[in-house]
Amino acid sequence: MEVKGKVVVVTGGASGIGAALVRRFAQEGAAGIVAADLDLAAAEVVAAEAGATAPALALRTDVASEADVQALIDRATERFGRVDVLCSNAGIIGGTRLGLEASNADWQRTWDINLMAHVYGARAVLPQMLSRGEGYLVNTASAAGLLAHPDSAVYSVTKHAAVSFAEWLAINYGERGIRVSCLCPQGVRTPMLMGKDGGRQSFLLEGSVSAEQVAGDVVQAMRDERFLILPHPEVQDYLRRKAADVDRWLLGMRRLKAKAEAARGG
Secondary structure, eight states, rough: OOOOOOOOOEETTTTTHHHHHHHHHHHTSSSEEEEEEEEEHHHHHHHHHHTTTTEEEEEEOOOOOOHHHHHHHHHHHHHSOOOSSSEOOOOOOOOOSTTTTTTTTHHHHHIIIIIHHHHHHHHHHHHHHHHOOOOOEEEEEOOOGTSOSSOOOHHHHHHHHHHHHHHHHHHHHHHTTEEEEEEOOOOSHHHHHHHHHSSSOTTTTTBBBBBHHHHHHHHHHHHHTOOOOOOTHHHHHHHHHHHHHHHHHHHHHHHHHHHHHTTTOO
8 A cells, every 4th residue: 555645543643653654654645644642742743744745633642542542533534534544553661660560550551552552443443444445554563572572571461462463453354455564673763762861771772773764664564565564674583483493582582681681780
């Protein structure tokens, strides 16, 4: 699918990958773009930038609320007549308590945003897409959803679920004109990775890519109608290694974690 002439909704559109997607879709000639985010002021800035080349709108949306997601799709449809592409992109790392010490509230909030937001988005937009016989869902997960995140159980588990749900959508709706892609990057230089002050240390910083590169990869994958979007090509190799010998892969992940902890002085 070409983005030109299409109406696109992007959640998490105020910063990071979401903001880069909004800007890139405008460059590609989208017929309308909605930047949705909890931070309405920041989303309005991004929408204003995109609005120089394509009609754009900012909407405050809490993707953890199904009512908010439904209202988002309704508002976008009211404004632009339809939604051709939904980029369900908003996500969170899950707080500072990342393992068994994470609270039930940490788990639930992360689950709601990293998985259920994709479910809410599909429920809201698929009826109109199916009635037209075409549409595109781009769900942002993570390489952690294909492999693992050695530090964060909360993030890793919810991202695995996001990948699985995207696969289910592709299986069940691919023959009905609905295209599905699942974005699975490793380190991307966004506030989630870098921290708001840019000073966060992470083993993912090495080899990290820009949000703009990721947005370009998304556009190309949509053009190719390719399911997995891997801004880091090495993830495909890691996935093959995992499938070939899970025990060896787990040993490698334990070594990676030990190396990361040593680098942090932990």
